[in-house]
Amino acid sequence: MRRVLFLGPPGAGKGTQAKKISEEFNIPIIATGDLLRENVKKGTELGKIAKKYMDEGTLVPDDIMLKIIEQAIKDLDSFILDGFPRTIKQAEGLEMLLNKLNKNLEYVIYFDVPDEEIIRRLTARRICPECNRIYNLNFNPPKNDEECDECKVKLITRDDDKEQVIRKRIEVFKENTYPLVEFYDKRNILYRIDGTGDTNEIEKRIKEIIL
Ligand code: AP5
Numbered sequence: 001m002r003r004v005l006f007l008g009p010p011g012a013g014k015g016t017q018a019k020k021i022s023e024e025f026n027i028p029i030i031a032t033g034d035l036l037r038e039n040v041k042k043g044t045e046l047g048k049i050a051k052k053y054m055d056e057g058t059l060v061p062d063d064i065m066l067k068i069i070e071q072a073i074k075d076l077d078s079f080i081l082d083g084f085p086r087t088i089k090q091a092e093g094l095e096m097l098l099n100k101l102n103k104n105l106e107y108v109i110y111f112d113v114p115d116e117e118i119i120r121r122l123t124a125r126r127i128c129p130e131c132n133r134i135y136n137l138n139f140n141p142p143k144n145d146e147e148c149d150e151c152k153v154k155l156i157t158r159d160d161d162k163e164q165v166i167r168k169r170i171e172v173f174k175e176n177t178y179p180l181v182e183f184y185d186k187r188n189i190l191y192r193i194d195g196t197g198d199t200n201e202i203e204k205r206i207k208e209i210i211l
């Protein structure tokens with residue numbers, strides 16, 4: 001049983017590593033960005049509200065996110081959280097929710113990646129609209145020209161992967177989300193890793209912590 005949180009700036013590799021660890025240990029991923037994007041795609045009420053914030057690189061309101069997470073988490077014993085919490089208020093809400101469910105968060109992994117590397121990564125990211133697999137035209141290209149290795153469908157660019165929006169997301173991260181490093185450090189469950197280098201090396205760094 002593992003309850004893990006991946007914390008880090010946009011483009012830090014949270015989604016990439018979540019997929020690897022999830023497949024290896026058979027732990028479900030709760031990725032709030034993916035959940036919201038699915039709602040935008042389906043045109044749900046939530047999707048309509050969320051789109052406005054996502055397109056400008058700001059955060060969807062805490063009360064909405066807390067409701068989503070409660071639904072997603074309540075029946076799971078193990079999980080990897082990717083993209084939630086992102087504010088102190090969300091972290092406090094999660095703590096209350098887990099207390100109520102008699103569960104606790106075990107590991108918070110913070111991915112350290114410099115800003116310029118983030119911009120380089122995100123301007124070259126492509127994702128699969130079917131399975132959410134993540135690619136990079138420079139660092140992790142698909143086998144066939146812009147097509148998902150698994151689903152064979154054409155890869156897409158995320159609407160928020162434009163340089164101006166990426167810079168806004170980095171700023172929002174520093175202001176709202178970075179304070180969670182101290183929040184979890186105080187609870188003695190924070191582990192920092194270098195998020196640069198080969199993705200398999202980074203996976204090893206994570207496994208050494210959660211094994
Ligand atoms: P979300 O989808 O969570 O985006 P994010 O936090 O900005 O993070 P990313 O998904 O961009 O980066 P990642 O760390 O997953 O990196 P990846 O593995 O893809 O959120 C989107 C929006 O939804 C938010 O802006 C907000 O509006 C809303 N939202 C979501 N959750 C919310 C919440 N809790 N509260 C409020 N609002 C919320 O990797 C990036 C690229 O780098 C890829 O191309 C990858 O192939 C490449 N790469 C990965 N690792 C390496 C490596 N080691 N070397 C080189 N390249 C690499």
Ligand code: MG
Binds near residue numbers: 014015016033082
């Ligand atoms: Mg992601």
